[in-house]
Amino acid sequence: MGPSAADSNSAHFTSIVIDDSDFARMNIKKIIASVGGEVVGEAKDGKDAAEMYSQHNPDLVILDITMPIVDGLEALANIMEIDKDAKVIIVSSLGNKEMIKEALAKGAKQFVTKPFNADHVSMIIKSVAGIEEA
């Protein structure tokens, strides 16, 4: 399990964000901050996901699918091998039924299709990270 709120100053949870788009990461980071989370690592490709997970042991992972070298499904499998309880949310433009089924079968907790509604993603992040509503 990742560090709890007490381990990370005032943040409610820690997270890493893996998406090849700077714009997408910027948006997700804003949402994570708005619900009291802290982004402790970010990467532009799935090849860095497993190492980053091991390094930070985050409470939550936000993972894109379409990336240049290692895609999100492979990165997801690598992360789940390290920690079968990892909390991974896939955020991808590839929202077809087969892709969603495959990601959830590989251990993702939720699948969000881009473009997304920020309030909806906030709710999902809080739910997966186990943040209680005030």
Added chain:
Amino acid sequence: MKFEYIEPFVNSTARVLDEVIQSDISKGKVSLVSYDEIHGDIVIVIKVEGDTEGSIILNMDNETAINICNAMMGEDRDELTPMCMDAISELANMMAGNATSALVDLGYDLRIAPPLVVARDGMIKRISELEIFQVPLFTDCGEITMNAVLRTN
């Protein structure tokens, strides 16, 4: 490109544009064009593989790109910054991802690669012998043209 691809493809593309830039979208006439009919300052190419191979290409002029960037980022810039270009690439990724997903849900096997922003001159040489399916999309930010260069396997 098979005709049955076109409608779900165009509809999902227009829906994404509508959601992302919050603009009324009107679709122009779908046509088959040659490479010299791809115009615009900004060209984004997304490679498609699977039952069909080729590319989805979005093109637009600088002014439209700036307007879209401002709509996506909630800003009022008058130039294209690197983050603007990334936002437009991400828009292209969402349009292509949703368009191909609509076809995957109909039973096709299609995968897309990350978007690539390329110089127009370099791109048109590689596709000059293929048929291009083109549809203009008119938005409050300006006109975006979506081109699909897909060869059925």
